Amino acid sequence: MTELLVEIENLKKYFPLTGGVFRKVVGKVHAVDDVSLDIREGETVGIVGESGCGKTTLGRTVLRLLNPTDGKIHFQGRDITELKGTALREIRRQMQIVFQDPMASLDPRVTIKNSVGEPLIVNKIARGPLLRNKVLELLQAVGLNEDHLNRFPHEFSGGQRQRICIARALALNPKFVVMDEPTSSTDVSVQAQTLNLMKDLQKDFKLTYMFISHNLSVVKHMSDRIAVMYLGKILELTPYDIFKTSKHPYTFALVSAVPVPDPRFAGRAQILKGEVPSPINPPTGCRFHPRCIFAQEKCKLEEPELRDVGDGHLVACHFAGELDFGKSAQMEYAQAVSSS
């Protein structure tokens, strides 16, 4: 077994809700609620879930961009939950993030050379001609060239901008990179290029990824293990093919809600009732029970533990392994494809 890079223990992040004249705290948003997750060196852990499930908050809290309400984060065996000042800055060299919207994360008035070079200057690694060479190396690694050095963000296409953001994240030679929806604002053909690039870089730079996305197919393509989040909790963590071996009813519903790219299987998606409840007052017991077709009395009262059902496949469901989901359109489609 390879070494653990990041260990997250019972991590919680609540955002206070204020109200009234004196901005009193009247409630809290349970964005991340008791999440434990280990990330091994060199692997990609995918985090998938609907909007508002806390996947982005989890990514940011792990990097200490947000301070956790409770719980511990270990990076390379060292507790970084309470780090401050210089020590925190030191550790941040090792962990970087690529955000969703590349246009918003690049300063429109700064050239690409300076944007990508800034982390090197701040950390006093390179200056002058050395800096230029370093930046050029980085740009070449992501498929851009010398002509691009002195251009501004608006002169690039969306896909190229995302490459620039990736180059900047790699400037300090980090070990761990959080990819927060890196391709959700790009087009299909460009998305394929970006995903391929990220896989290549992972090999070349020996990176560990936390890959956050709402797109199941993309997460599945990129990840070694996938965590499915719902209302701030991990409901399933699977090292297997999420689409074949899901054991949680929510995961199954998510998978079968993805439209099948084949008209012969149209209109067979299993439709989940209702919408995601508010994370301010999450449902009691199992958080998924109001939408679950298998819900029983026990689900309303007791919160299921995330338990191992074999080989590191964790499921938080009282009836994990006992439920028969039937066949999704996705599965029938896969069978049809493999048999033809």
Next chain:
Amino acid sequence: MTEDFALKVEGLVTNFYTYEGVVLALAGVDLFLRRGDTMGIVGETGCGKSVTARSILRLVEPPGRIEQGSITFFDRDRETNEIAPIEILDLEEAEMMDIRGNKIAIVFQDPATFPNPVFRIGTQIAEVIMLHQDLGRAALEVKIEELEVNLDKTEGDRRNKIEEKIEHYKSQLDTPPEPDDNDKKAAAWKLAIDMLKLVKMPAPEQVISQYPHELSGGMRQRALIAMALSCNPAILICDEATTALDVTVQAQVLNLLNELKSEIGTSIMIITHDLGVVAETCNWVNVMYAGNTVETAATEEIFETPMHPYTMGLLVAVPKLHETKERLDQIRGSVPNLITPPTGCRFHPRCDFVTEICKNDRPRLRELKPGHWVACHNPQGGS
């Protein structure tokens, strides 16, 4: 041709005059929508999908301008079933108002920005209904209904009076008088509740007096669809209507569209970049690239035997849930700048099958197989 079209667009050219130059957004778009069909328009950002939709409704705003082409809307009279072709680009603005929202309706992409945040949902739906529909009969029906409720509560002399009144209104049903504003509002409000019921909105009586921020994304999208359908349009255009939604909610909305289509017989045009959405809902597909229609055929045909290299690339570039692949097959390069688009075929700099003729001559849309049109000099024989 004797086919029953609802809409036909030929050689549509729309340009945008910006400081940086003229953006040649649409360079001769051809498409047609058969009555009762659901057609998907697929393509990447900037390929002109939304501009096409806006051009059809004449909603292109300056600096944009529709330069040439024809958009023919085949208006079918609801009673006589007679079909009258209307050339949309020749209409006066006042005549266009009668079509926009009434006969051709559109649902926009982002449900968070579209409904006006300072008006109640009901007010906004009722506005559309009051603007376009003759509410005489509906207003009378509302009055009769109210009186009938009262009838059960009263007795004696007053009861007889109410009965008389009901009879009076009922006799007017076939030739209703012009209702006053209050009656109109009451009738429109009631129709709005019916529309919300049609789109399966939970608790429509409450939702109707709520503001948009009180609803979730999926509910807002339902409200928008209700608004678009409230005048029983002949054509419904959904411009990326499910893109901002989560997968589970998207599945609900797509399912709703499929059901509505069979219920009310509207022709639907779905604009999307998601091929899965197309496969799920459409029976005809129109693939666009950089302001041109590059391929159009029945959905099964496109998915099984794509002939244009761009369509083929698009189909394999999407990661699929059921397969495990080390690398995705990508289309090289990126979408061209439409101020200086490539000469000839606009796809040629990214195409694997490019030949000399592609660089100079723009391919026209040709029917290569019955029911399968492709704009390519080197179509690939459906492999």
